[in-house]
Each structure stands twice: as structure tokens, then as C-alpha cells.
């Protein structure tokens with residue numbers, strides 16, 4: 001995969017002509033009188049989405065747990081660090097390539113798994129998967145998506161895709177195996193297992209609207225189950241009828257299958273290892289102890305994440321636990337980060353504190369809501385353009401930990 005922002009040969013040469021950057025494209029278009037159709041102010045996307053979406057759909061994406069303390073902490077944590085620039089660093093625009101699991105990725109960002117995307121835009125996950133492929137950014141498909149594993153793979157084409165598992169209990173291991181084998185056949189490279197959502201959090205915005213996407217008449221978010229041969233067969237055997245004959249029951253049972261309200265234990269990881277041929281990443285890690293368990297159980301990566309503050313209220317900021325986790329296990333598995341990332345500088349800080357890849361959550365959902373595939377592309381290009389310039393202006397020549405590490409940050413609160 002090659003960078004769309006600058007060619008590799010240009011990337012470290014001071015003598016090269018001005019490389020291609022998104023801002024140049026935008027300013028050139030401006031010369032011809034073409035104004036961008038979506039703002040570059042990344043904090044505005046949320047407000048515009050609020051105006052566009054129904055109260056229920058907006059409440060769903062914006063929603064966080066309880067009084068939103070974890071969500072607030074996530075965002076405040078970035079402000080506690082400042083980036084200190086170095087001067088006379090002889091380099092051009094930075095090399096944004098990152099390496100994980102022995103592979104090179106064009107960019108150090110990926111689209112976080114987000115379910116039920118058809119409540120935000122009719123094209124849902126297929127639009128997001130196309131945007132990801134166009135921008136050479138990895139897409140992580142959620143088990144709670146509103147499109148099937150195979151349809152999203154088709155939309156994503158030769159793009160890079162990972163599969164996120166909401167993990168059914170052991171009594172439904174046959175369903176898990178079916179999902180994993182479908183994902184593998186459809187070209188998903190990495191398995192991301194979410195550990196913080198065996199049940200959905202206490203979310204006042206959804207409670208006030210009495211809104212759960214699965215339980216609505218249009219049953220958005222159950223496609224993965226409804227398209228699964230093993231789930232279909234089990235439903236038929238249990239109820240003596242097909243899913244289509246009782247969609248309400250089938251949707252509620254699928255929701256219970258992937259959000260059973262009971263957690264697995266560490267020993268169960270072995271089952272996934274036996275049935276997934278590729279890297280496994282545990283999403284939702286917030287302590288050094290759990291990160292060390294992940295190493296002990298032989299997984300290849302973790303996502304330091306608190307689900308964007310949507311699950312547990314009163315929690316610590318995900319960014320605040322990143323440095324200690326990176327210190328403890330950063331040389332033993334791959335560290336990915338999410339929760340609260342909103343702009344290029346946030347990405348710089350998370351990478352400097354030990355992440356190899358940063359997941360973008362709500363911002364791209366706002367882009368999807370506003371303009372479908374084009375909106376997601378705009379959000380990605382904006383974040384990458386902002387990241388590119390921020391690194392360059394900070395005198396950081398690549399996202400490799402050799403250049404981008406804690407030495408570029410200072411605490412602003414001490």
C-alpha cells in the first residue's frame with residue numbers, strides 16, 4: 001500500500017519539491033472557487049451531526065456512560081501533555097508508515113469497530129469500508145454491524161480489514177467458530193476481541209429515548225447473526241421456524257448471544273487461538289495486570305481502550321494508563337490505543353506514549369452521518385493531513401518509536 005500524501009522517495013528528502021498534501025488540494029480547489037463541502041474544524045463534526053441525525057441516532061453515537069466522567073477524562077487527558085518541537089531537523093514530511101504483526105501499514109490510524117452504522121447513514125458499514133479502502137486506512141468491522149461480513153469485505157475490496165468479535169458464551173462456540181471462519185475466508189486479517197462489553201453500559205441518552213437499535217422494528221445490527229448458517233440452524237431447531245417467521249424473537253436472541261451479560265475467563269482465550277489463524281488483539285485493556293495477562297496468554301496485541309467512556313462511568317482516562325502499560329508490555333506485544341482521539345495532535349500524543357496504531361471512533365461516525373462515504377473520507381484525510389503537518393512542524397521525521405516517543409512530550413499540568 002502506498003501513501004497518498006507523499007511518495008516514499010520524497011518523504012525524507014529536504015530537496016524534494018512540495019509533496020502532495022490534502023491542504024494543497026483544498027487550497028488549489030479554493031483558487032478555482034470550489035469550497036469544501038464539510039468543515040475542517042474537527043470539533044464541529046459532532047455539532048453538525050446533531051443537527052442532521054434523529055435524536056435517537058445522535059444520542060446513540062454521542063452517548064456515554066453515566067455522568068460522562070470517563071468520556072470527559074479521556075479528552076482532558078490529552079490536554080495534560082504538550083508536544084515540544086525540535087528545530088533544524090533535516091527532514092521533509094514525515095513517514096507515517098507503522099509496522100504491526102510483521103506487516104507495514106501506510107498510516108498509524110484505523111477505523112474503530114462501530115456497530116449499527118445504518119442508523120447513521122443508509123449505506124452504513126459498506127460506505128465506511130469503501131472510504132477506508134480509498135484512503136488506505138484499516139477498517140475494523142464490528143460483530144454488531146448492520147451489514148454482513150461478506151458484504152463489507154466486498155465493499156472494502158483490496159483494502160485492509162480486521163474483524164471485531166463480540167464473543168458468544170461457550171455454549172455457542174459453534175456460532176463463534178462460524179463467525180471466525182467466515183471472517184477468515186472473507187479476508188479479515190486480525191481478530192479483535194472486545195472484553196469490556198458483555199453487556200451495554202448505563203447510557204442516559206439511550207435510556208431517555210427508550211432506544212436500543214437491536215430492539216427496534218427494523219432490527220438494525222443483527223445482520224451478522226441473521227446471515228450466519230449456524231445461528232439460523234440453531235434458531236430453527238429451537239423454535240421450529242425460520243428467523244424470517246419471527247424476526248423480533250430472532251433479533252432479541254441474537255442480541256443476547258453477543259451480549260450475554262456473563263464474561264468469559266482468561267482460559268477461554270485458548271479456544272479462540274485454536275480457531276483463528278492470525279493475530280489476536282484484546283480490546284478494552286486498562287491495567288498493567290491485564291496487559292501482562294494478555295502476554296501470558298500469548299495474544300499478539302491489545303487495544304488500550306475504555307470504549308470511549310461508553311461502558312463504565314467514573315473511570316480513568318485511557319490515555320492516562322497508556323504509558324504504564326507501554327512500559328510493562330510494549331516490547332512483548334503490539335499496543336493499539338483508542339478513546340477520546342479527536343485531532344492530529346491527539347494521535348501524535350498517543351503514538352508518543354507507546355501506541356503503534358490509534359483507532360478513530362466517533363469522529364468518523366459523524367462524517368458518515370453527514371456525507372456517507374465522502375464524509376468518512378473527509379474525516380480521515382483531515383486527521384491524516386493534520387497529523388502529517390503536526391509531526392513535520394514538531395521536527396519528527398517518522399511515527400517510528402525511534403523518532404516519536406516520550407521525549408517529544410512535556411506534562412502541562414506539573
Ligand SMILES: Cc1cc2nc3c(=O)[nH]c(=O)nc-3n(C[C@H](O)[C@H](O)[C@H](O)COP(=O)(O)O)c2cc1C
Nearest residue numbers: 061112113114115142194307308339340341361362
Ligand atoms: C456508536 C458506537 C458504536 C460502537 N460499537 C462498537 C462495537 O460494535 N464494538 C466495539 O468493540 N466497540 C464499539 N464502539 C467503541 C469504539 O470501537 C471505540 O472504542 C470508541 O468509539 C473510542 O472512543 P471515541 O469514540 O471517544 O474515539 C462503538 C462506539 C460508538 C461511538
Ligand SMILES: O=C(O)C(=O)c1ccccc1
Nearest residue numbers: 114115116144197221310
Ligand atoms: O454502542 C456500543 O458502544 C457498542 O459497542 C454497540 C453495542 C451494540 C450495538 C452496536 C454497538
